[in-house]
Amino acid sequence: MTAYDAVLFDSDGVLVEPPPVETQTNATRAAFRAVGVEDPDRQHVDAIVGGVTTETLQEICSAYDLEPATFWAARERHDEDSQLVEFRNGTRTQYDDVAALSGLPMEVNCGVVSNNHHSTIEFVLEHFELGPFFDTYYGREMTIESLQLKKPNTHYLDRALDDLSVSAESALYIGDSESDILAAERAGLESVFVRRPHCHEVELGVEPTYEVEDLYGVRQLAHR
Incomplete structure (x- = not known):
């Protein structure tokens, strides 16, 4: 039995290195x-x-x-x-532990929700051959209006959940920033803060449901 019906991931700082x-x-x-x-x-x-x-x-x-x-x-x-x-x-690439995605339960739907451009997320999934792991993905449109929809706004998280036909209570969101954790909380999802090197010393103003060092920790949570 799996712990969640859906696991949603941020992209920059979670799946791929953040932009310098x-x-x-x-x-x-x-x-x-x-x-x-x-x-x-x-x-x-x-x-x-x-x-x-x-x-x-x-x-x-x-x-x-x-x-x-x-x-x-x-x-x-x-x-x-x-x-x-x-x-x-190759100066910016995916994290090695993205390999953990292949070990997620087959019945768990996965998605990406990012503040980066939607077209950039589309490129990332294709370039790193990650597309097969995800059932939906969202970045923001290249418009001024989209700035108001960035996390911690729940807009794109809500859309991803609708796409997957799952409730917020049965979903988990993986992020590397306070805005990720806050967005998950506002949307009613449990959250995971991944303490990558770039955010290892960050003190959060909001409490995530879990903290992990890498995506293998996320895989363990999904299998509970």
């Missing part, structure tokens, strides 16, 4: 240059990289007299391109 801050910073600067801003304020660049809100994005664009939709389209394009380059050249 330097890569995201360079992509953001390239986006500014693409719309005619050669030397953006470092605080503005950092705000974009750090998880910008729609309100802050509007303020930043106003500072340069930019149309937000035009700048954001450039940012999303350069951000995704920078990620795909690193996946293709």
